[in-house]
Amino acid sequence: MKINAMHKWTVTLMLSLAITGCAQQGLYGTSYSRDQVGRAQSVEYGNVVSVTPVTIEGRTDGVVGSGTGAVVGGIAGSQIGGGSGRSLATVVGAVAGGLAGQRIEQAATKRQGQEITIRLDSGRLVSVVQEVEDARFFYAGDRVRVLGQGRGLKVTY
Template sequence: MKKVMVAVVLSAATVLGGCAQQGLYGTSYSRSQVGQAQSVQYGTVESVTAVRIEGRADGVVGSGTGAIVGGIAGNQIGGGSGRTLATVVGAVAGGLIGQRVEQATTQRQGQEITVRLDSGRIVSVVQEVENGQFFNPGDRIRMLGQGSSLKVTY
């Protein structure tokens, strides 16, 4: 039974590792953005502020995986109605812990970039930091957008 528990825990770690957010960089695109026309504006970075982009809060994968692992762990305790109670408590506790782990492992370093466009308009965009490199005040950039979705690139 211990081998089964180890296998379940390793599987859970693999699943949680695979649920990292798709990049929110200026150079990453969702499938729905591919082939879509975007307006292009040029400007200069006025300021940059480091921000934290919250992790996934839906907890579907984390809480589900945690509940399974917790339930299996709880099922190893006691016998009869005590085992049933331990299984339920283990599943609930595992679900809560799994949700927190998922949220913590999917949070990202971001940057709020305030840009003065060549038109004179000032806009601010939050996006993930790519390869640890922040934009800097004075950088010439191009801003790509479609509707309310904007991204800053060089």
């Protein structure tokens, strides 16, 4: 398979975009989305009762991984054969690249998390799953703040 300089540049660019695009917004207690900034949150204090390590699944929407993989696979496939064989190889390369890109994106965005069960000072028991930030783990007995309302809770020190 012969790939010219323009194809090498395109493949390099697409892979760079894929790696950059796989970055996932943090799911930990000190990370905020733009729509959360400036919104009032309730604050409650409590003690951690138990902590369970969990894995937070990677992104499965596949937009970046599939798209980039399909382009790279299509370019690679287009270098094979000639005529209708080249067209078929381009399609097969694009499909295979898309599937591979989606799996790479999912693996790259998988995160380590914790399920943190907290007894609030009010006596209520809550459980929050969030990403581990900078290898800072919560432990049973820790005194913590629980921020947010309803489904949008965060645990911080």
